[in-house]
Amino acid sequence: MARLPLEGIRVADFTCVWAGPFCTLQLAHLGAEVIRIETAARPCVTRLLPPWPDNKPGLNRSGYFNQYNQGKRSLTLDLKKPAALEIAKQLVAKSDIVAENFAGGVMDRLGLGYETLKQIKPDIIMISLSGYGATGPEKDYISYGPAQVPMSGMSSLTGYKGWRPMHVGISYGDPNGGLHGAFAVLCALMYRARTGKGQYIDLSQWETSTAMVAEGLFDYNMNGSQPERDGNRDPHMAPHGVFRCAGEDRWVSLAVRDDNEWQRLCAVMNRPELATDPRFTTLADRKQNEDELESLMTAWTLTRSAEEATEQLQAAGIPAALSMSNKDLATDPHLNSRSIFVYLDHPEVGKKQHIGIPWQLSKTPLTVRRAAPTLGEDTEYVLREILGYGTEEIAALRDRQVLT
Structure with missing residues (x-):
């Protein structure tokens, strides 16, 4: 069987919600071992979000979380405790990539900023996915995915003539930023392969979103004009739009x-x-x-x-x-013929359909290797197999509530 593109690469994943996990999801798809660092004291918000099978909530039951964290592992650490921070640093020393999308300054305050981590592992690659970037007058502003769409100028182009700007329906800035982040990590890995040096990746979701809607910005720069919102119409095509057919919706x-x-x-x-x-x-x-x-x-x-x-x-x-509709997508014969959908067997929710890997490589076929992890599912594996902790040491850490 062909070696996967990122086989042998390990990611210490401190990300949460969508942008960061979507970045590390791509790395997991490519064969990297992605280890989420989580805590039960403050679980990732997506573990708490619907949809849930049978509408029964649970930390390990969210379809949202389980979709964007497939193929990963989970280590629970209470990073407020010095012993947990030490374990996190030990994991970094055994990793190639650190990914985080906290608000600006959080990793530094935890003692896990890039300047600290590169002392632990000089060739470490660290990516920070934030709303505004690590520098600039607004670097400490609070950001959330839905805000990225209007900030990018996309909402100013979306909506009906004479109406207010409209949202596009999803937090577009999150997955878009995640994909840009994965691409940047691959570039950093190539650079490290050539030079032996790691580096810091500063990704602004505002900037990655703006880069995708540059036509309006070009028009302003060249002509000083602002395109008008015009519903589903297009200035260069007609008819252009979505038209009602027979049947409901x-x-x-x-x-x-x-x-x-x-x-x-x-x-x-x-x-x-x-x-x-x-x-x-x-x-x-x-x-x-x-x-x-x-x-x-x-x-x-x-x-x-x-x-x-x-x-x-x-x-x-x-x-x-x-x-x-969602039903159309799930049952579409073309999509199903291309194996975009996979059934993953999860210990709490059973076998469910997921969107798998949306591209395939002819020489290195990819597959989703495991369902998303339950909270802390791989704590023993990481401590024992990667970091070399013994049974008594792990038990002592549990007694001290370090592994929560």
Whole structure:
């Protein structure tokens, strides 16, 4: 069996919520041994969030936590105790990467800042994923995922004409920051492989989110303008949007990119006369008469299912897709044929469907190796197998409430 890309790499993972765990999830997918450092005194908030199987809460039952921490291990330490801090430092000495996404200054106050850790292990790579970055006048501001979307300018582009800015539906800044973080860690590992030197990675989620919506910023820099919010419409395509179909809450999205596609759409709709209708002949015409255009589209899509509309449009070479529900996603034959979904057997919630690894390498096939850990599941393993503690030492640490 081929060696995994990050096999032999160990991550001391102090992250919580979404951005940090999403970063270390990618490293686990690539074969790294990721060890979460947690505490029962203040468990990661995602351990407390729904959904839970059968709507029964529990620290080890959250679908949110179990999705984004699959493939990892869990070590419980009360970092308020000096003995726990010493164990954390011992783990760092045996690790390649330290990941954290606390508020600015927390790791330094714990005695686990980069300047301290590189004295313990000179080639350590440390990544801090924060809202505002480790420097700058707002570095100590409190940040949370939903705030990253409006901060990036994305909300100013999202919403209906004349209405207030709108959120995009998820805390986009978190997974986006996590992916950027994983990429940065891989770069640091390559640098270390060449030079033998570690480094500190300062990641600002504000910046990683802003980097993904740079078009509006370019427009401002070049023209001093601010794009207007315009619902699902696009300035360069028409029709462009999501249209109601037959059935309850069923929709199809489509985008017509040029006049040739418009003519094909008219043929699919069995309305060839619309191709030469002066209201719709060119993109400029269609944009000028977009309300009427969308009414015509809806009149057609309402007569068929979203699946039928998608198939007919795709057959004509027009980009179209269902607006999928969660049920659609879970049962979609295309997604299931590509093995994106995996069933992981968890000791408390049983076998459940998860989103697995959304890419595959032809020479080094990847697979999710284990379900998310229960709280403290691997404490004995880490202490005994990695750090060399004996049975009596571990028992003494438990008696002193260090391993909680």
